Amino acid sequence: xxxxxxxxxxxxxxxxxxxxxxxxxxxxxxxxxxxxxxxxxxxxxxxxxxxxxxxxxxxxxxxxxxxxxxxxxxxxxxxxxxxxxxxxxxxxxxxxxxxxxxxxxxxxxxxxxxxxxxxxxxxxxxxxxxxxxxxxxxxxxxxxxxxxxxxxxxxxxxxxxxxxxxxxxxxxxxxxxxxxxxxxxxxxxxxxxxxxxxxxxxxxxxxxxxxxxxxxxxxxxxxxxxxxxxxxxxxxxxxxxxxxxxxxxxxxxxxxxxx
Numbered sequence: 001x002x003x004x005x006x007x008x009x010x011x012x013x014x015x016x017x018x019x020x021x022x023x024x025x026x027x028x029x030x031x032x033x034x035x036x037x038x039x040x041x042x043x044x045x046x047x048x049x050x051x052x053x054x055x056x057x058x059x060x061x062x063x064x065x066x067x068x069x070x071x072x073x074x075x076x077x078x079x080x081x082x083x084x085x086x087x088x089x090x091x092x093x094x095x096x097x098x099x100x101x102x103x104x105x106x107x108x109x110x111x112x113x114x115x116x117x118x119x120x121x122x123x124x125x126x127x128x129x130x131x132x133x134x135x136x137x138x139x140x141x142x143x144x145x146x147x148x149x150x151x152x153x154x155x156x157x158x159x160x161x162x163x164x165x166x167x168x169x170x171x172x173x174x175x176x177x178x179x180x181x182x183x184x185x186x187x188x189x190x191x192x193x194x195x196x197x198x199x200x201x202x203x204x205x206x207x208x209x210x211x212x213x214x215x216x217x218x219x220x221x222x223x224x225x226x227x228x229x230x231x232x233x234x235x236x237x238x239x240x241x242x243x244x245x246x247x248x249x250x251x252x253x254x255x256x257x258x259x
Contacts, residue, residue: 022071024058026051027102031109031248039111040246045230050105053225057098064091075099083181092181096173100154104219104226109248117249123217123256130165143240145169146222153183157218159256168214176216217255218247 033050036043061078065071070078070091078095082088108114119127119135132138138157145167146155153171160166168176174183220243227239 022062022066024062024065024075024098026054026058029106031106033105033108037108037110037246039114040108040242042230045227048229049221049226050101054098054101054105057094057101061091061094061098064094070095075102079175080177083175083178093173096175096181100170100173100175100219101221103216104154104221107218107248107251108243108246111242111246114246114248117247119249120253120256123253126159126163126165132165139244141167142218142220143244146220146240147237149222152223155220155222156216158214158216161213166214176214177212179212179214215255218252 029050033041033046034043036046041049058075061075065073065078070081073081075095075098079092079099082092082095085092109117124134127133127135127138132141142155142157146169149155149169149171151171153169153174154176156168156170156176158166158168158176168182169184170176171183171185175181220240222236222240227235231239
């Protein structure tokens with residue numbers, strides 16, 4: 001989920017070789033957001049949450065990957081490649097954030113357009129099998145988790161390897177693609193019994209070299225830069241409500257069938 005350009009370093013004599021570097025750039029969204037997103041974002045908030053923040057992420061990703069094996073890879077490929085490499089945590093951070101933010105923004109549309117879209121019957125059937133009888137219940141579960149979360153992060157609806165839906169919270173730069181780096185727990189405080197068991201389970205899965213096949217289809221950002229200019233410090237709840245009203249379900253429906 002990125003675009004890249006090839007920049008040649010031109011030299012003064014024709015006998016010199018040309019050297020190339022891959023440059024990560026801000027992707028072009030399928031929808032026009034230059035003037036904002038009606039019902040959700042002003043032009044200024046869109047610039048902060050998409051253009052400026054995404055530019056910050058991809059510039060740092062370029063600086064950290066130039067001259068390495070990750071130079072020509074997309075943010076998605078880079079985050080998967082560095083998720084299990086603690087020494088490359090700084091690279092993972094920018095790759096994961098760049099991918100998550102792009103994933104979030106490409107599902108948004110002006111409210112009047114988004115309200116004309118609906119979840120497919122395939123998504124609804126899967127939700128019902130997971131004791132989520134309708135979209136209003138899914139909305140309540142995802143937005144409540146995001147609203148009650150302390151700090152920064154993401155809430156994802158993912159399809160698991162067992163063909164069921166699961167709602168996952170990823171703190172900070174966590175990714176839903178790998179259980180070892182989804183950062184579902186906030187370890188800034190004490191670890192209770194349930195958190196300890198969760199960590200032990202992660203340890204066992206890693207020891208068995210278990211692979212993770214979670215596929216996200218819907219993302220909710222609760223990072224401050226996603227709402228603070230339009231909604232202020234206390235506007236998180238209103239922002240989340242408006243995000244839901246601007247979800248383009250045609251995008252979500254297509255993601256459900258992507259391999």
